[in-house]
Amino acid sequence: MNTIANVLLILQTVASAGLIMVGSVVEGYGYGLSLGTDWPYRNDIFHLALRGDPEAWHRIIATTLGVNAVVLAILLRDVNAISGLILIGSTALLGMATLNVLAGKAPAFLHGFHGLLAYSTMFAYLAELLPGSPSVWQLMETTIPVHAFLFMVFLGGMVTGQRGYQRAIGAFVIPKTKGQWVFVVHGLGWALLVLTLAYYVGSYNGALVLALLQALIGFMLYQSVNASPSKPGIITVFHQSMAMLIFLALVFAWQIRIPFLG
Numbered sequence: 226m227n228t229i230a231n232v233l234l235i236l237q238t239v240a241s242a243g244l245i246m247v248g249s250v251v252e253g254y255g256y257g258l259s260l261g262t263d264w265p266y267r268n269d270i271f272h273l274a275l276r277g278d279p280e281a282w283h284r285i286i287a288t289t290l291g292v293n294a295v296v297l298a299i300l301l302r303d304v305n306a307i308s309g310l311i312l313i314g315s316t317a318l319l320g321m322a323t324l325n326v327l328a329g330k331a332p333a334f335l336h337g338f339h340g341l342l343a344y345s346t347m348f349a350y351l352a353e354l355l356p357g358s359p360s361v362w363q364l365m366e367t368t369i370p371v372h373a374f375l376f377m378v379f380l381g382g383m384v385t386g387q388r389g390y391q392r393a394i395g396a397f398v399i400p401k402t403k404g405q406w407v408f409v410v411h412g413l414g415w416a417l418l419v420l421t422l423a424y425y426v427g428s429y430n431g432a433l434v435l436a437l438l439q440a441l442i443g444f445m446l447y448q449s450v451n452a453s454p455s456k457p458g459i460i461t462v463f464h465q466s467m468a469m470l471i472f473l474a475l476v477f478a479w480q481i482r483i484p485f486l487g
Contacts, residue, residue: 230300234353237293237309240286241347246465247283248343252385253461256280257327264321287317290346301353304360309349316342326386333407336386337379344378344472351476364476370429371475373418378468380411391455394447408447415440418471431479432471439467 251257259280260267266284267273274281294310319339325331345361348371352361365371387404388394400406415436422433446464449457473479 227300230297233293233297233300234350237290237297238347238350238354240290240293241343241350242469244283244286244290245340245343245347245469246462247279247286249462249465250279251283253456253458254279255391255456258324260284262321262324262328262330264324284320287313287320291317303353303358304362305349305353305358308361309346309353312342312346312349316346323386333383333386333403334379337382340382341375341379344375347472348476355476368475370418370421370425370432371472373414373421374472374475377411377414377418380407380414381468383407384411388450388454393451393454395451412443415443428478429475431481432474434481435467435471435474439464439471442467 256279259278260270260273270281270284274285291313294306294313298306298310300306316339319335319342322331322335323339326333326336345365348365349361352359352364355364384394384404384407387407392404394404394408395402397405400409419433419436422429422436426433442460442464446457446460449460
């Protein structure tokens, strides 16, 4: 891999992670519809970005990723670079759908797919950086806990999509609304991830520890969403940060030496 391609690849990987994190800021502070449902641009987008609108930055970073993805596909011409380009394009197309989900005009599962594709995009470029540049699709097939993780990401996006832009999930013992049922299924997705990581604990005990900690942050986010549905705040960013760490712990098989975890 030549030096230019290597630098662009590192920037692409970091920016892919950054885009996901900026998205969590958008959600946490109620900027999801700050630019309306027009996609992708408005004439004042750079002005809004300079004023600190994270949704404007979200779209600018996404565009930069798209341009860089084309360059990398031309330079590298391998399965990961081409897959990354296709995944970025698919994620961008779902960007408009996500805005309509928040506006109550589209089904919640589209929001879930948006998050799923965002993590898959980052996975494609991470795979290219690994020794030997293994195919992202081969890695997805063989890294079994990633399946449960991506399923949980999809369900987490559905939780956000189902409650819309300003609706609380609500306190409950027995689910009564669609939003509460989706939240419960998301919890079951977390349980599936934990059980999968427990089964493969010898290889992924770092991810297991992080997944267990995520339950506490998830409960805190649930409380924040109910207290302030339109602006749940910084806990949204913490929740996404923990998800990002779990994902990286899976990709790089991080180990934490705790006797009872293997």
